Amino acid sequence: MSSTLTATGVRRPTRPRFLPPWRDRQGRLSPLKSLVLLGACVPAMLIVFWWLNGDLGPRTVNAAIHLTGLWTVRFILLSLAVTPARVVFDRPKVVLVRRMLGVTAMVYALAHLSLYIVDMNFHWLEVVLEIVRRFYLTIGFVALIGLVALGATSTDAAVRRMGRNWKRLHWSIYGIGVLMLLHHFLQAKAGVSAAVLAAGLFIWLTLWRLLPERRRASPWVLGVVSIAAGMLTAGLEFAWYALATRINPWRVLSANLDFAFGPRPAEWVVICGLGVVAACALSRLRFEPRRS
Numbered sequence: 001m002s003s004t005l006t007a008t009g010v011r012r013p014t015r016p017r018f019l020p021p022w023r024d025r026q027g028r029l030s031p032l033k034s035l036v037l038l039g040a041c042v043p044a045m046l047i048v049f050w051w052l053n054g055d056l057g058p059r060t061v062n063a064a065i066h067l068t069g070l071w072t073v074r075f076i077l078l079s080l081a082v083t084p085a086r087v088v089f090d091r092p093k094v095v096l097v098r099r100m101l102g103v104t105a106m107v108y109a110l111a112h113l114s115l116y117i118v119d120m121n122f123h124w125l126e127v128v129l130e131i132v133r134r135f136y137l138t139i140g141f142v143a144l145i146g147l148v149a150l151g152a153t154s155t156d157a158a159v160r161r162m163g164r165n166w167k168r169l170h171w172s173i174y175g176i177g178v179l180m181l182l183h184h185f186l187q188a189k190a191g192v193s194a195a196v197l198a199a200g201l202f203i204w205l206t207l208w209r210l211l212p213e214r215r216r217a218s219p220w221v222l223g224v225v226s227i228a229a230g231m232l233t234a235g236l237e238f239a240w241y242a243l244a245t246r247i248n249p250w251r252v253l254s255a256n257l258d259f260a261f262g263p264r265p266a267e268w269v270v271i272c273g274l275g276v277v278a279a280c281a282l283s284r285l286r287f288e289p290r291r292s
């Protein structure tokens, strides 16, 4: 790497103007970033492969819209999970992939909108009118604009230029998360299990953010957060069925106590949360030196 001589006569390595996404800030190859980059491309490659292979069913474009929408949600949740992972498992390096995950979410969201335009046969006026007329499209569009704003201000130069305002702007990811989930629920109509699960994981991540800093890596507190997130998820699912469908919400709620058909979304939230608790406790056993 090249270096520059500072005013005090010290040689400092100059940071290259452009770093490929698989390199860290020092310009070295980062196995973690390379792996996440590969993982970010896999869903897109699979969608293209299924499309070319005719595996997306009779409504190919619509199926691709659904898949890109689902992956946008997953990458937003993953980007929100980076800070908890850093704190809970004490792994400062994971922060390196937060920006990449956020930008990946934005790219999938743009592909999602582009596929919608393809589905509308490039009738631009109709696309605009539909976005204005249909509430679920309007909020999806607002969420997308928010993601693009965050993506456009994710460069080092923007972070320096915006100072404190950068943090404020990037907190809006939680508002974007609420809009994307509402869009997810509204378009899913009665079959909302995927949306309920995404909302439950979002609730867990939001509750974690609300914890006092010194409690954020305590396995006991994480356990309480997981159970609270599970209960709130079941409550949200109940409220959705009560307010937006004709399905009896009490039957849906009581299904949470029937394990015959496997775990329901609220239970998955508790299972994932307790998985974090177990991993957190294990990582402490492995990495904390024993005090005798």
Ligand code: HEM
Binding pocket: 062, 065, 066, 067, 068, 069, 070, 072, 073, 109, 112, 113, 116, 131, 137, 140, 141, 142, 143, 144, 147, 180, 183, 184, 187, 188, 194
């Ligand atoms: C950040 C922004 C967005 C996110 C996270 C998102 C996410 C999603 C998700 C998760 C689904 C459902 C997938 C499923 O249940 O199978 C979906 C469906 C859909 N989204 Fe989005 N979306 C966003 C923005 C948009 C925008 C801007 C448009 C178009 C203007 C749009 C149009 C649609 C359509 C047409 C469907 C399928 C509806 C159907 O088949 O009935 N979305 N979206």
